[in-house]
Amino acid sequence: MNNCFRTKLTLTTRLTILVFVCCLFAWWQTAQAQSFNFNPVSYKLKNGLQVIVVEDPSLPVVTSVLAYGVGSVNDPEGKEGLAYLMQNLMFQGSENIGPLQHLNYIQNVGGELNAATTFDKTFFYETVPSNQLGLVLWLESDRMHFLQVSEATLAREKENLIRKENERYLQEPFSRYFFLIDQILYPDSRYGHPLTGSAQSLRSLTLDDVQKYYRRYYVPNNAVLCLCGDLKLARVRELVSRYFETIPSGEEPGPYPTPEFIPSLSARDQVMVDPLVSSPALQFGVRLENLKPEDLMVLGLMEQVLIQGPTSRLMTRLIKKERLAVFMSGGLEERGPFQSLKIFLLANNQIMAERAKKALAEELNRLKTEMVPDREFLKAKNNYKFNYLNQLTGNNLSRALALADLYLKEGRLPDINRELNRLEKLTPYSILALARRQLREEKYCFLTILPRY
Amino acid sequence: MNRFSYIRTRRLAAGLLLFGLLIPGLLAQEKFRRTPPYPDPLPALVLPAVNSEYLGNGLRVVTISRANNPVFNLMVLIQVGESDSPPELAGLATVTAQVLPRGTATVSPGEVEERLALLGIEYSVEVQADYTIFSFIFLAENLEPALELISLFFVEPAFPALELSAVKREYYYQLLRRHQDPETAGYNFFLKRIFSGSGYNPGVLDEELIKNISARDAAQFHQRYMRPNNSTIIFNGQITLAEASRQAAQNFRRWVPRPVERKTVSRLNNRDFDQVCLLDIPGNEAAIITGNLTGSISSPDYFPLLVLNHIMGGTTGSRLFINLREIKGLAFYAFSDLSFFRENGLFWVRAKTAPPAIPETIAGINSIMRSLAEERIEPEELERAKAYLMGNLPLQLQSPENLSQRIGLLDLFQLPPDFWSRYLQNIMPVNSELVREVARKYLAARPLVIIVADASRALDYLKDFDKIDVYNRKGQFQAVFQKGVLRYENR
Numbered sequence: 041m042n043n044c045f046r047t048k049l050t051l052t053t054r055l056t057i058l059v060f061v062c063c064l065f066a067w068w069q070t071a072q073a074q075s076f077n078f079n080p081v082s083y084k085l086k087n088g089l090q091v092i093v094v095e096d097p098s099l100p101v102v103t104s105v106l107a108y109g110v111g112s113v114n115d116p117e118g119k120e121g122l123a124y125l126m127q128n129l130m131f132q133g134s135e136n137i138g139p140l141q142h143l144n145y146i147q148n149v150g151g152e153l154n155a156a157t158t159f160d161k162t163f164f165y166e167t168v169p170s171n172q173l174g175l176v177l178w179l180e181s182d183r184m185h186f187l188q189v190s191e192a193t194l195a196r197e198k199e200n201l202i203r204k205e206n207e208r209y210l211q212e213p214f215s216r217y218f219f220l221i222d223q224i225l226y227p228d229s230r231y232g233h234p235l236t237g238s239a240q241s242l243r244s245l246t247l248d249d250v251q252k253y254y255r256r257y258y259v260p261n262n263a264v265l266c267l268c269g270d271l272k273l274a275r276v277r278e279l280v281s282r283y284f285e286t287i288p289s290g291e292e293p294g295p296y297p298t299p300e301f302i303p304s305l306s307a308r309d310q311v312m313v314d315p316l317v318s319s320p321a322l323q324f325g326v327r328l329e330n331l332k333p334e335d336l337m338v339l340g341l342m343e344q345v346l347i348q349g350p351t352s353r354l355m356t357r358l359i360k361k362e363r364l365a366v367f368m369s370g371g372l373e374e375r376g377p378f379q380s381l382k383i384f385l386l387a388n389n390q391i392m393a394e395r396a397k398k399a400l401a402e403e404l405n406r407l408k409t410e411m412v413p414d415r416e417f418l419k420a421k422n423n424y425k426f427n428y429l430n431q432l433t434g435n436n437l438s439r440a441l442a443l444a445d446l447y448l449k450e451g452r453l454p455d456i457n458r459e460l461n462r463l464e465k466l467t468p469y470s471i472l473a474l475a476r477r478q479l480r481e482e483k484y485c486f487l488t489i490l491p492r493y
Numbered sequence: 494m495n496r497f498s499y500i501r502t503r504r505l506a507a508g509l510l511l512f513g514l515l516i517p518g519l520l521a522q523e524k525f526r527r528t529p530p531y532p533d534p535l536p537a538l539v540l541p542a543v544n545s546e547y548l549g550n551g552l553r554v555v556t557i558s559r560a561n562n563p564v565f566n567l568m569v570l571i572q573v574g575e576s577d578s579p580p581e582l583a584g585l586a587t588v589t590a591q592v593l594p595r596g597t598a599t600v601s602p603g604e605v606e607e608r609l610a611l612l613g614i615e616y617s618v619e620v621q622a623d624y625t626i627f628s629f630i631f632l633a634e635n636l637e638p639a640l641e642l643i644s645l646f647f648v649e650p651a652f653p654a655l656e657l658s659a660v661k662r663e664y665y666y667q668l669l670r671r672h673q674d675p676e677t678a679g680y681n682f683f684l685k686r687i688f689s690g691s692g693y694n695p696g697v698l699d700e701e702l703i704k705n706i707s708a709r710d711a712a713q714f715h716q717r718y719m720r721p722n723n724s725t726i727i728f729n730g731q732i733t734l735a736e737a738s739r740q741a742a743q744n745f746r747r748w749v750p751r752p753v754e755r756k757t758v759s760r761l762n763n764r765d766f767d768q769v770c771l772l773d774i775p776g777n778e779a780a781i782i783t784g785n786l787t788g789s790i791s792s793p794d795y796f797p798l799l800v801l802n803h804i805m806g807g808t809t810g811s812r813l814f815i816n817l818r819e820i821k822g823l824a825f826y827a828f829s830d831l832s833f834f835r836e837n838g839l840f841w842v843r844a845k846t847a848p849p850a851i852p853e854t855i856a857g858i859n860s861i862m863r864s865l866a867e868e869r870i871e872p873e874e875l876e877r878a879k880a881y882l883m884g885n886l887p888l889q890l891q892s893p894e895n896l897s898q899r900i901g902l903l904d905l906f907q908l909p910p911d912f913w914s915r916y917l918q919n920i921m922p923v924n925s926e927l928v929r930e931v932a933r934k935y936l937a938a939r940p941l942v943i944i945v946a947d948a949s950r951a952l953d954y955l956k957d958f959d960k961i962d963v964y965n966r967k968g969q970f971q972a973v974f975q976k977g978v979l980r981y982e983n984r
Contacts, residue, residue: 098541098559099538099887099890099891100536100537100538100887101887101888101891135526136526136527136528143809143810144810145529147808147809147810147881148810148877148880148881149532149880149881149884150880150881150882150883150884150885150886150888151884151885151888152885152888167888167891168884168888169532169535169536169883169884169887169888170533170536171532171533171534171535171536172532172533172884173533174530174531174532174533175529175530175532178525178526178529178530179529181526182526186526270536275533282525283526286523349610350606350610351606351607351610415611418611419607419610419611419613422611422612422613422632422635423610423613425613425632426564426613426615426631426632429563429564429632430564430630433562433563433564434564435891435892436891
């Protein structure tokens with residue numbers, strides 16, 4: 041009996057100690073997160089709407105991001121541009137809000153708003169004085185379930201988009217090559233088509249297409265609502281419940297369409313002549329695939345070493361030392377399970393563009409053959425860390441967008457300390473190993489664009 | 494009634510009752526969707542605590558306490574700007590400021606760049622007519638090494654020849670591009686005309702004069718104007734004033750003070766301009782810039798002016814945009830703005846249109862200005878403008894850099910320390926009469942009108958104007974256009 045009691049006591053004590061340690065760890069984690077002004081709370085409504093709340097009382101403002109898990113990848117074949125068109129139609133009025141009144145309501149209280157469509161997500165966001173949270177939720181809930189689109193509105197918006205795209209091409213003739221490199225990198229219409237579609241695909245869209253698309257994807261169970269700023273959780277729960285609880289959930293939208301990439305080697309080194317461009321340019325892209333979750337941070341560091349900031353390798357060599365380019369930009373871009381590394385540069389003449397192409401390939405290959413020196417690696421880590429923390433703690437909008445994006449992608453909230461610990465453990469070898477696995481010369485795509493002299 | 498029908502009747506009654514109870518409930522639930530909700534009570538705007546003190550060399554140290562933020566903003570604000578550049582070297586203040594963070598006496602330009610990148614420091618340099626701002630943002634954990642490096646830019650600048658050339662080249666091409674943009678070119682020309690004869694340069698640069706700036710000019714400008722005794726360093730993050738002062742003193746003690754003499758600026762009055770200028774710049778579209786002088790930011794007219802500007806053309810919901818674009822379809826856009834300088838301020842309208850619509854667009858702008866000066870503003874429009882201004886301020890203060898800048902500039906513009914925290918209280922009492930009063934004061938006189946367009950396309954549509962002075966893209970006078978005739982003149 042005594043023994044048994046002793047054993048029991050020991051177990052209880054052990055359990056108590058374990059619970060205590062766990063609590064202490066959880067408290068430490070929370071304290072760390074709070075020391076970064078970052079304490080997200082999340083919950084789900086019965087209709088599937090995921091709500092994330094971050095309280096930050098430093099200024100009386102609140103940002104709302106309502107993100108839907110739908111983007112250009114969901115455009116049906118032949119109907120490219122539907123996701124982007126839908127984003128624009130969301131401002132054209134709903135049952136209780138007149139056309140373009142959404143903008144007026146927000147502006148009248150001093151607020152700001154915008155929207156964005158990506159490959160797989162669509163974001164609608166507003167920042168308003170914190171006492172106007174109810175207004176934002178009223179507006180967003182109305183267009184989530186009661187959007188009204190007429191034939192006339194649809195026709196006008198389609199023509200607007202087509203006109204804007206034509207203007208953009210005339211003003212920025214290189215813009216079409218950004219889409220062209222995507223088509224080469226992702227030779228699958230769902231993955232590689234332009235976000236804005238084409239005049240033909242936009243004109244083919246019918247009211248029925250729009251309504252079906254809206255009913256399928258603009259549903260609470262395909263959305264994340266992230267609210268950051270000077271707010272109280274209890275009030276948020278009350279208002280969110282009031283405006284969103286009665287909106288019925290829709291069918292589960294399902295996973296991404298699986299791409300079929302047919303390799304097209306002939307397209308990988310093209311030269312094009314364009315009478316609208318004024319100087320030679322080079323577009324580079326490489327698709328990165330079979331990525332593991334832990335690769336993403338290493339890729340971020342590789343991007344820092346290669347192209348981000350004035351002291352990165354490509355900036356130093358191509359712009360400053362060898363003066364092969366007069367302008368350069370680029371970086372990583374995510375497309376579902378894939379990433380691509382894209383670089384765009386302008387050169388003074390064709391010879392410089394050719395040399396820049398060679399130098400670019402050499403720098404990529406150097407990542408596979410040489411270990412990044414410690415100081416350079418530390419620089420990349422510091423910049424990565426700054427960007428990461430600035431995004432999550434900088435301002436309400438960047439924070440809300442990052443949280444909604446991550447939740448739609450991975451169904452979780454960020455763990456700052458875990459991420460920073462992971463970052464600390466990475467070494468220059470991490471970059472070398474990943475570069476060897478991913479940067480394969482046969483996958484490089486180059487597009488040289490020459491003016492007509 | 495048999496048993497079954499009784500049960501059926503009871504079930505039906507129960508069903509109807511339930512239906513009767515539920516339907517009004519559902520309808521009531523949806524009723525709240527029909528109108529926007531009432532806002533919660535307006536929250537107080539409580540800004541982070543601001544403290545300041547002076548170091549021995551006259552450098553003012555300001556702390557803005559923001560707890561629990563891993564990102565730190567350090568700002569150095571110097572009370573010197575383009576208005577201090579000599580007229581023959583317009584752009585000297587800009588070039589000097591841009592070269593400062595590009596190499597010091599003990600750290601080469603390349604090493605400076607490396608160290609900035611190593612510490613993850615992002616920076617920007619902004620030179621206005623009256624002040625210069627260096628803003629640095631980095632992780633708070635790097636404050637000490639960051640400050641050590643940043644201080645060298647001010648204490649021991651080197652003005653390396655190669656870096657100076659690079660800055661001059663960058664600006665030369667940037668200015669060439671900017672001057673091709675009708676709106677920018679028009680605004681710069683407008684500023685030059687408004688302040689012409691006053692001896693004050695409101696920050697307009699000239700690509701040709703930039704070429705003449707030497708390292709010696711920059712070094713002398715730094716010696717003369719960029720001194721600790723006319724500078725403020727702002728620590729925006731988690732730090733105490735004592736600690737900030739200790740670190741500032743340690744790093745900036747070698748920055749030697751000198752008496753700084755700035756040219757005095759005269760206060761200019763709103764006046765009748767009676768002048769229409771055409772700036773001849775090729776392009777299919779036309780820009781219109783028109784405006785006049787107002788009181789300074791520290792004048793009692795400031796808050797009514799803000800409301801007036803919002804009603805006139807602050808956003809896409811304001812009169813200019815609604816009237817000229819949405820209703821009449823005359824302009825691609827039309828907005829108004831306020832700009833403030835030491836001692837002076839000005840309001841200006843900018844609109845973009847097609848050449849045939851220039852006369853009607855100008856008439857439309859004038860008509861809106863006249864109605865604001867002559868007619869009573871409806872309470873709803875007034876309250877909407879005030880609500881926008883009061884609601885928008887906290888949004889503007891969200892970025893640490895914006896907050897630092899607004900706090901730092903209070904001193905330069907002779908504004909009280911509680912200017913921003915009392916902003917809402919100062920907007921609230923603005924009424925229709927006060928707005929009309931400032932409208933009469935500043936909008937009644939004929940404004941200066943600048944049309945930026947391709948003269949060969951636009952002049953045909955401008956025959957009804959009494960007289961138009963035509964200038965080339967460099968702002969040099971070319972001709973007078975009167976009664977449909979273009980007459981070249983030498984002035």
